[in-house]
Each structure stands twice: as C-alpha cells, then as structure tokens.
Amino acid sequence: MSKILIRGAKVLGGEPQDVLINGDLIEAVGQGLSDEGAEVIEAGGKVLLPGLVDLHTHLREPGREDSETVLTGTRAAASGGYTAVFAMANTFPVADTAGVVEQVWRLGREHGYCDVQPIGAVTVGLEGKKLAELGAMHESAAGVTVFSDDGKCVDDAVIMRRALEYVKAFGGVVAQHAQEPRLTEGAQMNEGIVSAELGLGGWPAVAEESIIARDVLLAEHVGSRVHICHLSTAGSVEIVRWAKSRGIDVTAEVTPHHLLLTDELVRTYNPVYKVNPPLRTERDVFALREALADGTIDIVATDHAPHPHEDKDCEWAAAAMGMVGLETALSVVQETMVDTGLLTWAGVAERMSVKPAEIGQAKGHGRPVSAGEPANLTLVDTAYRGSVDPAGFASRSRNTPYEGRELPGRVTHTWLRGKATLVDGKLT
Numbered sequence: 001m002s003k004i005l006i007r008g009a010k011v012l013g014g015e016p017q018d019v020l021i022n023g024d025l026i027e028a029v030g031q032g033l034s035d036e037g038a039e040v041i042e043a044g045g046k047v048l049l050p051g052l053v054d055l056h057t058h059l060r061e062p063g064r065e066d067s068e069t070v071l072t073g074t075r076a077a078a079s080g081g082y083t084a085v086f087a088m089a090n091t092f093p094v095a096d097t098a099g100v101v102e103q104v105w106r107l108g109r110e111h112g113y114c115d116v117q118p119i120g121a122v123t124v125g126l127e128g129k130k131l132a133e134l135g136a137m138h139e140s141a142a143g144v145t146v147f148s149d150d151g152k153c154v155d156d157a158v159i160m161r162r163a164l165e166y167v168k169a170f171g172g173v174v175a176q177h178a179q180e181p182r183l184t185e186g187a188q189m190n191e192g193i194v195s196a197e198l199g200l201g202g203w204p205a206v207a208e209e210s211i212i213a214r215d216v217l218l219a220e221h222v223g224s225r226v227h228i229c230h231l232s233t234a235g236s237v238e239i240v241r242w243a244k245s246r247g248i249d250v251t252a253e254v255t256p257h258h259l260l261l262t263d264e265l266v267r268t269y270n271p272v273y274k275v276n277p278p279l280r281t282e283r284d285v286f287a288l289r290e291a292l293a294d295g296t297i298d299i300v301a302t303d304h305a306p307h308p309h310e311d312k313d314c315e316w317a318a319a320a321m322g323m324v325g326l327e328t329a330l331s332v333v334q335e336t337m338v339d340t341g342l343l344t345w346a347g348v349a350e351r352m353s354v355k356p357a358e359i360g361q362a363k364g365h366g367r368p369v370s371a372g373e374p375a376n377l378t379l380v381d382t383a384y385r386g387s388v389d390p391a392g393f394a395s396r397s398r399n400t401p402y403e404g405r406e407l408p409g410r411v412t413h414t415w416l417r418g419k420a421t422l423v424d425g426k427l428t
Contacts, residue, residue: 054326073326075111076304122147147167155181162217205284260285306322328400335408
C-alpha cells in the first residue's frame with residue numbers, strides 16, 4: 001500500500017496541515033506528521049479540497065466520439081480537479097435503457113481517471129412522450145439515481161408528474177432542463193436589449209421560469225425531489241428561493257459561465273458564446289452569484305458540452321450550443337465567488353463536492369478531509385494566474401469561451417482513492 005504525505009496544505013483554505021494518504025484512504029490529518037516511507041508532496045500555500053463532483057457533464061459516448069469520449073472526458077475532469085462526474089443521457093443511442101447506462105458506467109470503470117455515474121433519460125429517446133425504463137436503470141449495475149432529458153425539457157406536465165412519482169419510490173431525483181419549447185422557437189440568444197439591437201431571435205427568461213414554477217409545485221404535490229439544471233435568471237432564483245421557504249424538496253445548479261459571462265459578448269457573433277440556456281444580463285449574473293453564496297442555488301455544475309471544430313466554427317445561426325467547462329470551472333468559481341469575497345474555500349467545497357455528491361448519491365465522494373475517509377482529493381495553487389490555452393486541454397473539444405482570458409487558480413494534483421491522476425498539472 002503506497003503512502004503519500006501532502007505537507008503543509010491549507011485544508012479547505014484553513015491553517016496549513018499535513019495529510020497522510022495510505023492506500024485508498026486518508027490515514028491522518030495534522031501538523032508535523034511523519035514522512036517515513038511516504039512520497040512527499042510539498043503543498044505550502046496551496047488549498048486542499050475534497051475531489052470535485054460534477055452533476056452535469058456531457059461525455060458524448062456512445063455515438064458522438066468525435067466530440068468527446070469517456071476516456072477524454074474523464075481525463076479533462078481529472079485535470080480540473082474532479083473525481084466524479086455524472087454523464088448526461090443525450091447520447092446516440094440515448095441512455096434510456098439499462099444496457100446503455102451500464103455501457104457508460106463500465107467505460108468509466110475501465111479508464112479510471114474519475115468515477116462516472118450515468119444519468120438516465122426521463123423519456124424514451126428524449127422525445128417527451130413515454131417514460132423510459134427508470135426502474136430498470138436504477139436496478140442495473142450502474143444504479144442510476146438521477147434522471148434527465150437535458151438538452152430538452154420534459155414539457156408535458158403529466159409526464160413530469162409521473163416521473164417524479166416513479167423516482168420517489170427509490171429516492172431518485174428528476175433533473176429538469178427548464179425550457180418551455182413554444183416560447184423559445186427560433187431563439188438564438190437571451191431576449192433583451194442586445195437581441196433587439198442585433199436582430200436575433202430572443203430567448204425570454206419566462207421560458208425558464210415558468211417551467212421551474214410548474215415543476216416545484218408538481219414536486220410539492222407528489223412529495224418528490226426535483227433538481228433544476230443550469231439555472232440562469234434572476235427570476236428563477238426568486239422562484240427557487242420561494243419554493244425552499246415553502247419546504248419543497250428542490251435543488252438547483254448554476255454553471256461557471258453563467259456566473260461570469262453576459263449576453264453583451266454575443267455582439268461579437270462568435271459562436272463560442274452560443275449556449276443553452278443563453279448567456280443572460282449582468283443583473284442576472286449578480287443575482288446568480290448572490291444566490292450561490294446564500295445557498296438558494298445549491299451547487300456549481302459545468303454543463304461540459306464538447307463539440308467538434310466544424311460544429312462551432314461556422315455562422316452563428318448554424319452553430320451548436322454549448323461550451324466545455326471541466327478544466328476551467330474551478331478557476332471561474334475562484335474569480336467570481338472566492339476572489340470577490342462571496343465564498344470561502346470551505347464554501348466552494350460544499351458547492352462543488354459535498355452537495356453535488358449528496359444530490360447524486362455519489363458514494364465515497366464529497367466526504368470530509370479527515371482520517372478514515374476515501375482519499376478523493378484535489379490540490380489547488382490559488383496564487384497562480386494565467387491565460388487559458390485550449391490547445392493544452394485534455395478534452396477532445398476546444399469550444400471554450402475563455403481562450404486567451406486570464407483566470408486565477410490551477411489544479412496541480414488530483415487523487416482518486418489515493419491514486420494520483422494528476423501530478424504537477426500533468427495527467428498520469
């Protein structure tokens with residue numbers, strides 16, 4: 001059993017401590033620990049966090065391996081400090097059966113850069129007409145607990161109600177892509193001043209907010225859990241805040257790009273800024289940051305959405321929606337939440353590890369950095385600041401909105417059950 005001593009790390013941003021890993025577990029945490037027989041990692045000044053957990057990742061395999069594979073996606077995850085990701089169901093074929101989710105789960109186990117937990121589709125083929133095999137996916141080897149038609153909204157209220165009732169039986173959760181389809185037909189960007197000036201079809205905030213309002217009421221009615229994917233508007237924040245005050249079992253996520261970028265960037269017509277839901281206004285951005293800080297929004301999720309070059313390097317109207325995010329997420333959160341004083345590093349751990357692991361029931365992840373716990377850890381050089389260069393990404397795709405942008409923080413090490421997957425910023 002190998003031993004690793006992480007010396008002088010600021011655990012959750014606190015006072016420097018030593019952390020001794022023995023095999024796949026943390027053996028001890030304290031000051032002045034013996035390094036006898038151990039590989040020593042000098043971590044002075046760096047922050048040690050529990051391994052990050054992403055509840056919303058698109059790995060594209062099976063079917064779109066030109067964009068990403070489980071291997072390349074999990075390498076990107078390890079580079080970004082993640083030890084577990086939840087893979088969305090909009091693959092080809094759709095992950096709507098036990099067979100497909102088991103395939104994704106086994107691919108994750110084979111590659112070993114992070115744990116992969118498949119998310120099952122809510123409806124057959126993501127078509128919104130008939131419930132998928134929710135029970136069979138849960139009972140499969142993959143043990144699916146999160147279900148989503150992400151990329152599409154479960155817009156039929158009856159289907160959504162039935163899904164909430166079904167997953168309640170085994171403690172599952174439905175993760176909703178909140179987008180009223182009739183209100184977003186032909187939409188190209190956020191509906192507002194910029195869309196009017198550019199003459200692009202507008203995507204109104206109410207298209208998101210109306211679905212969230214309906215679904216929190218449905219969750220209350222059936223006594224089930226609902227999770228809101230990539231929440232993006234100030235109005236959505238108020239609805240979730242109201243629902244929580246009423247005792248409704250709702251959780252919500254925000255993406256890093258919605259914490260930083262605004263619809264003003266669309267004036268460039270650069271398709272790298274085309275995303276679903278669209279970039280919103282500065283007012284929305286600040287409302288999202290405040291909601292993440294006060295706990296109204298529970299977690300940060302990347303919505304890592306890789307696309308091949310030809311799907312993004314084209315005219316705006318034809319471009320695919322989505323951005324890669326696994327390798328830049330923590331830096332964006334540091335920029336928008338930590339360096340602004342809205343969150344401590346302990347708060348970051350709560351929102352990027354502890355809570356997403358809890359929502360998705362990711363066993364062994366999101367655990368305290370203490371003796372006896374699984375050694376799923378990430379070490380961050382928070383003093384680092386540098387420009388984003390997608391040429392160095394582990395992801396197969398390069399559609400990042402941050403190319404050339406200076407961001408803080410760099411993950412230097414990641415450990416999955418005591419095994420180093422990233423050392424000095426390089427994958428093992």
